[in-house]
Amino acid sequence: xxARIAVAATATFGAExxxxxxxxxxxxxxxxxxxxxxxxxxxxxxxxxxxxxERLGVPVLQPDRPEQGLDLRAxxxxxxxxxxxxxxxxxxxxxxxxxxPSLLPRWRGAAPVERSILAGDVETGVTIHETVKELDAGPIxxxxxxxxxxDDDAGAVFAQAAIVAVRLLDAVLRDATPAPVPQSxxxxxxxxxxxxxxxxxxxxxxxxxxxxxxxxxxxxxGARAELHGRSVTVWRARVGEAxxxxxxxxxxxxxxxxxxxxxxxxxx
Numbered sequence: 001x002x003a004r005i006a007v008a009a010t011a012t013f014g015a016e017x018x019x020x021x022x023x024x025x026x027x028x029x030x031x032x033x034x035x036x037x038x039x040x041x042x043x044x045x046x047x048x049x050x051x052x053x054e055r056l057g058v059p060v061l062q063p064d065r066p067e068q069g070l071d072l073r074a075x076x077x078x079x080x081x082x083x084x085x086x087x088x089x090x091x092x093x094x095x096x097x098x099x100x101p102s103l104l105p106r107w108r109g110a111a112p113v114e115r116s117i118l119a120g121d122v123e124t125g126v127t128i129h130e131t132v133k134e135l136d137a138g139p140i141x142x143x144x145x146x147x148x149x150x151d152d153d154a155g156a157v158f159a160q161a162a163i164v165a166v167r168l169l170d171a172v173l174r175d176a177t178p179a180p181v182p183q184s185x186x187x188x189x190x191x192x193x194x195x196x197x198x199x200x201x202x203x204x205x206x207x208x209x210x211x212x213x214x215x216x217x218x219x220x221x222g223a224r225a226e227l228h229g230r231s232v233t234v235w236r237a238r239v240g241e242a243x244x245x246x247x248x249x250x251x252x253x254x255x256x257x258x259x260x261x262x263x264x265x266x267x268x
Contacts, residue, residue: 020166108136139180
């Protein structure tokens, strides 16, 4: 059993896993990225994981990059949506466990949840694996699938993944004789980072494809479209009764999120 752990996390998904682990484990420290511009005002602020750690009373470390000599005072480190690579010299010093929200080897990389929804996957899951130099390629210690429902957006999938991740980590961290299984060389796919082009809604595309794009980018990024001559972010959408793409919640540039029908009425 691992007596003391540290967590390397930055994003909301990592913050949720940190909070779940803190309920039953001794957390020595949080390793997170530097404070950065966030939100609409782009004011410099802490990462979601740092906010959670400070609320929990967990010490926070924020080096520019993790380097040799970093002392996390832990027997193992859980990496979850941290955002920086761990150098080999640190990997050799202690046990590093990576939490990945997909069924590896499918969707290795930066945006597994978004890419799985974009691809129309009906199932995803969580994989706990040993952290190695190659991206998301380490031997698997635990894995659990779950269904992506038709109306799940990325936020819902991440929330479910956090619950599953904490449950799997509890078991892995208590296992005195772990037996990691090498990943299969078959079925490897990569989840590239979401770029500006991925956000654009091409309204000539099929409605179900457009709705998947909205779901994949909500509530953290947002899909972009030009509707009635106005640029908007679309946060929720559905396929209408006639099979058309139907925005449900939009945010006009410079404005607030609002019901799409109310926004349309305001244009008249």
